[in-house]
Amino acid sequence: MNIVRRVAATAILIAQKDLRLEWRNRARLFSVALFGLVVLLxxxxxxxxxxxxxxxxxxxxLVVALLFSSILSLSESFRLEREDSALEGLALVPIEPMGLFYGKFLANTLFLLLLAGILIPVTVVLFVVEADARVLLQLTGFWALAAVGLAAPGTLYAAMTSRLRSQDVLLPxxxxxxxxxxxxxxxxxFGFILTGDPMEQLVSWTKLLIAFDLIYVALCGVLFPFILDEGS
Amino acid sequence: MRPTGVIVGGWEYIIAAYIITSVVLIGYATSLILRWRSSRGNPPR
Amino acid sequence: MNNSISGPSKFTHGLGVLGLLLLLTGSVMGLTWAPPEQHMGEVSRIVFVHVPSAWNCLLIFTFACGFAVWSLWSGSRKADSYMVASIEVGIVLNGLLLVTGMLFARPTWGIWWDWDVRMTTSLISLIFFGGVLAMRALIDDPKQRATWSAVAAVIGYVDVPLIYFCVRWWRSLHQVQSTPDTMSPGIVLPMRINAFAILFLAIWFLSMRASIERNRLAAQDVDQPDRLLEGGTL
Amino acid sequence: MASYDQRHGSCEMHSTDSITASGEPACTQPANAVTARGVGRRFGRTWALAHIDIEIKQGESVLLVGHNGSGKTTLLRLLCGLLRPSTGDLRLFGSAPQQQPFEVRPRLTLVSHRTYLYEQLTALEHVRLWMGLAMDSTYHSTPAEAQERRAKELLETVGLEQRAADPAVQFSAGMRKRLSLLRTQIEDPDLILLDEPFSALDPAGQDMVTDWLAQLRARGKTLIVASHALEQASKLCAKAIVLHTGQIVWRGAAADVTAGLLTHATKSNS
Structure with a gap:
């Protein structure tokens, strides 16, 4: 098998595993979302x-609430791997490190998207904003773009800080x-979506987010194998 | 501020900037020398 | 294992002294000889310390990124020691440029702080690289410390232009960057002298800080204990 | 210092040797499963292991004995590439485990005292995850039912077929151990490192492990067992190494290792 297929196969297995664990631990999604609600409140x-x-x-x-609750969910994502040193077991297989990264990244991104599904409607209500279905969809779409750019370095840093003391301070x-x-x-x-975009500036911000995503998804994937090597 | 639009005075800011710069640079240099001495102080066996 | 004590070379020490002398010269020139700028008046004299530290700060962080890549590539102690040195020196210059920037902003703009491109960018880079140093302090294993901080430094460095670009779109109030052509030679010369002065000083700082790091690591080196028993191979 | 430099020089020579050897297929001498020359490992200022010289041929089985803190676990972690030696030259099947993880790691497995399980994943899901990750090129092309069947067969071999759908969090320590032992079957490695394989197991489980390891040995696998259960372990292994405070203090036949010898060997050297 060539390397790309190996990475992809590993990533899918890891993402499946993470999402399954996430589903079994629904209480976690619930508490992270609840934290986001408290911030909004x-x-x-x-x-x-x-x-x-x-x-x-x-x-x-909305952005602050999303970022705060994202941090909670990201720092949790590697705690699972540390509980019974499962990461060490994966290193022994040996697993393709990039596959592990993109798997975790994928699962984290999906998790962050779920958060938006809860927090965005609540914001609309609490902050008395006029929003129809199209606006909600647009907001979610932009959050999806940002979630990719948040999950990539977030996964990498969570992998590092999960092994350190005082990880809760260091990750944010x-x-x-x-x-x-x-x-x-x-x-x-978000401002343009909610209050109108007379200058058509939304396009350039979209481009910026996409560039941000591409840079970090690639860079973090390349750097992740370095930090996985526990054989120090 | 005069109508010409030129800012007058402000020497206290200039002096503060130069003093802070020199204090920071000298302070950092001193800390480096001290740390270097102590890093050399307990030579490895 | 190199157990010898490491320190800057005579040349580097000389460079440091030269930097100090140049900084004195440039600053005296800037305070007395240079003409006041036509709009900002006397206050413009702050730029002779502000702008050179900003240039050098960016340069030193660029060094940090280069050393980080070198450190990841080679895993050598030397690369790591220079990387942590550049981050620390970069942070010192970064702090300096923020404070002098604020002292410049108050009389010219009437406010201490403005979320303009350069101030925002340098504040964020200060926080980020400070975070990298904080992380370093928490890792005990030297190898792991080197790798992780190098990874974090590369990612942070890549972020700097993104932040710059983004904040420029967000808002801008800073004056358009002046080029030497539009400035009077009386302003250009002290600025250049101070830029080189701070560069030379920074090189001495880097060398000192890197030596400290290597000495500390060398102090951790302990030779293998003597063999207790001569055994055959199994 | 000098000895380190000499050692370093000799390992450089060794590495060039092995490169030419692998370049010429005519060289048919099978590589040792484990070759350690002057291996040492330091944590901070303390040496956990020093001057480890080991040669283990393929198919051999070695018992690793020593008191707590004698360096057994560190040695096993070095051998499987989870730790990098601070000094010395370590080769598994002729390759350095840290430099060429993808050549070495698929050929070995470590059964640690940690079980590497995810609390909320069921036994069957663990087996399928490991099967998938083992990157056996045939796995992904095998139909799903066949994969399922194979996973269930594997669970039967450790007596967990009844609990296949239960998450690991509900398992007792012994059951977790059994499940983690399953990895040695899935990855089918040539070198199996076991850290206290008998701990947490009931007598039936201990017998199961003994039989299993005997089978693996019969199939020509190399075993390295670190254990305090001298009686069971010495039945499995031909040779033995006694570690004390990070150094090898005794080598010989596993049958000769008794509690008395252990005390004697470690006392005479401390």
Whole structure:
């Protein structure tokens, strides 16, 4: 089997496994989403009760809630592999490291998408935003783009920090600064989607997000095998 | 600010900038020398 | 295992002294000899320390990325020591450029902080590379420490132009970058002198910091204990 | 220092030798399963293992004995490439486990005291995951029913067919051990490293493992067993190595290893 097929086959197996574990652990998705809801609630209380203020704060609040809950789910994704040193078992097989990365990345991206499915409608309600089905779909689409760019470095950093003390501080410390371009692009495009886009700027932000995704999905895949080598 | 649009004065900011720069650079250099001494201080067996 | 104590060469020490002298010269020239800029007046004299540290900060972070790639490629201690040195020196210059930038922003724009392209970008890079150093401090195994921080440094470095580009779209207030052609020679010369001065100083910093790292690692080296028993092969 | 440099020089020579040997297929001498020369491993400032010289031919079985903290687990982890030696030259089947993981690792497996299981995955799902990951080129082209059948057969060999649909979190320590032992069947390695294979198992399970390992041995597999259960383990292995504080202090026939010898060998060297 050539390397690409091996990576793809491994990635699919790992993603299947992760999603299955995720499904068995539905309580986790539930609690992560609940955390996102709490963030949204706090932000809407902080910016409210004036509905104009709320509407202006809606895009930023949604992005912050999504990022905060994403961090929780990402840091969890490698805890599973550490519980019984399963990662070591995978290294012995030996598994294609890139396959492991893209498998985890895929599962994490899907998980982040699920989060949006819960948090976006709640934002629309709490922040008194007018939104029809098309708007909701657009918001989800942009989040999907950002989720890819968040899951790629997120998976890589989670793999590192899960082995360190005080991982809960370190993961956001490393990941949030990195996500600034995605965050700005997301806030801007959410704003345009919710309040109209007279200058047609949405296209350029989409391009920026896609470029961000491509760079990180490729770069993190290349760098991941280095950090997997526990044989230090 | 005068109508000509030229900013007048502001020497306190200039002096602060130069003092901070020199303090930071000298401070870092000192810390490097101290750390270098201590890293050399317990020579390996 | 190289157990000898490592330190900068005579040439590097000389470069450091030269950097110090040049910095004094450039700064005195900037404070006295250089003419005030036509719009910003005397306050423009801050650029003689602000702009050179910004240039060198970017250059040193670029070094850090190069050393990180070298470290991943070769796994050598030397590469790792220079990588951590460049990150640390880069952070010092980064902090410097932020503070002088704020001191420049207050009299010219009337505010301490503005979310403009360069300030935002340099604030984020400061936080990120600080995070890399924080991570390093938590890893005990030298090999793992080298690999992981190199991976993080490469990813962070790639992010810098993305942030820059993104914030420029987001908003911009910073003045258009001046080129030497539009500036009077009285401003260009001290700026260049200080740029080289800080570069030379930074090279001395790098060399010192890298030596410290290598000395610390060498102090960890312990020779194999003596063989207790001569045994045949099984 | 000097000895390290000499050793380093000799291992360089060794590596060039092996490259020419692999370049010329005429050289038919089978490579040793394990060749360790002057291998040592350091954690921080302490040496967990030092001056390890081992040669194990293919098909041999070796018992690894020593008190807790004598370096048995570290040695096993070095041998399977999970750890890199700090010094010395280590080769498995003629290749360095760290430099060529894809040549070496498919040919060996480690049954650790950790079981490498996912709490929420069922026994059957574990087996199928391992089968998939083992990258047997035939696996992905095999029809799903055949895969399923093979997975169930494998579970029967460890007596877990009744619990195939239960998640690992419900398993007792012994059942987890049985499930993790299954890996030695799926990957069909040439070299099997076992860290305390008898721990956590009931007598029936211990007999199962003994029979199983005897079969593997009969099929010409190389076994390295680290165990405190001297009685069972010495039945399986021909040779024995005694480790004490990270060094080899005794080598000989596994049958000669008794608790008395262990105390004597380790005491006379400390």
């Amino acid at each position: 706090l932000l809407s209380l902080a910016f409210g009760p004036n509905s104009d203020d709320l509407q202006r704060a809606a895009p930023g609040s 410390l490393l990941l949030f600064p990195l996500e600034v371009p995605a965050l700005i692009a997301l806030v801007k495009s």
